[in-house]
Amino acid sequence: MKKATKKPAKRPAAKKKPFKRPVFHHALLKTARMDEMIKWYADVVGTQPNFYAPGIAFLSNDGANHRLSLVGNPLFRDNPEFRKYAGLHHLAFEYTTVNDLLDTWQRLHDEFGYEPHVAVHHGMTLSFYYVDPDGNSVELQADAFGDWKKSTKWMRESAEFKADPIGKFVVPAKMVAARAAGVKTKELLRRAYAGEYAPSAPYDYRVDLPA
Numbered sequence: 556m557k558k559a560t561k562k563p564a565k566r567p568a569a570k571k572k573p574f575k576r577p578v579f580h581h582a583l584l585k586t587a588r589m590d591e592m593i594k595w596y597a598d599v600v601g602t603q604p605n606f607y608a609p610g611i612a613f614l615s616n617d618g619a620n621h622r623l624s625l626v627g628n629p630l631f632r633d634n635p636e637f638r639k640y641a642g643l644h645h646l647a648f649e650y651t652t653v654n655d656l657l658d659t660w661q662r663l664h665d666e667f668g669y670e671p672h673v674a675v676h677h678g679m680t681l682s683f684y685y686v687d688p689d690g691n692s693v694e695l696q697a698d699a700f701g702d703w704k705k706s707t708k709w710m711r712e713s714a715e716f717k718a719d720p721i722g723k724f725v726v727p728a729k730m731v732a733a734r735a736a737g738v739k740t741k742e743l744l745r746r747a748y749a750g751e752y753a754p755s756a757p758y759d760y761r762v763d764l765p766a
C-alpha cells in the first residue's frame with residue numbers, strides 16, 4: 556500500500572523588513588597627547604569636552620553628546636609608517652558654505668599658522684586637509700553645489716568625475732585673494748576646478764604605497 560505523503564504546510568513568505576540605516580555619529584582616536592589634541596580640535600573645529608577625565612574625553616561641536624572620543628595614554632606610540640598602512644586616512648567636517656571654509660582657512664592661517672597639507676577642489680566638494688597633533692588628517696570641506704542632492708548626482712553621473720575622481724589642487728590663499736577682488740563663489744569654484752588656483756608644487760596626500 557502506498558504510503559500517503561504528507562505535504563509540508565505552506566509557510567507564508569517572510570515579509571522583508573525595512574532596512575534601518577544608522578547615522579554616522581563619532582570616531583574614537585587613541586592618543587599620547589590628550590591635552591594637545593583637545594586644544595587642536597577646539598581651535599580648528601570648535602569641539603568642547605562634554606566629559607573629560609584622566610585618559611578619556613568625549614568632544615562635540617554640535618548637539619550630539621560626542622562626535623570625537625579620545626582615549627589617552629602616554630604609552631601609545633606614534634606610527635611613522637602610517638602612510639603605508641591600511642586604515643583610516645582622515646576625518647571630515649563640513650561647512651555650510653564655501654565662504655565659511657575660506658574664512659576658516661584665513662582664521663587658522665592668521666591665528667595658528669596652520670596650513671593644509673593638501674587642498675583640493677574635488678568637484679563635489681572644496682576640501683582642505685589639515686594634520687592634527689598625532690598625524691591624523693582632518694578634512695574641512697564645503698559642498699561645491701551647496702546641495703547634497705546636486706553634488707551626489709554630479710558625482711554619480713558626470714563625465715568629469717569619472718575622468719578625474721580626485722580633482723584639482725588649489726591654493727586657498729589664491730582663492731581668498733580672488734574672493735576679496737570680487738569673484739563670487741560659483742565663479743571662484745569654476746576657476747578652481749579649471750586649475751587657475753593651482754600650487755606651484757604638488758601637495759602631499761600623506762599616502763604612500765609600500766616599496
Ligand SMILES: [Fe+2]
Binds near residue numbers: 645647
Ligand atoms: Fe574625504
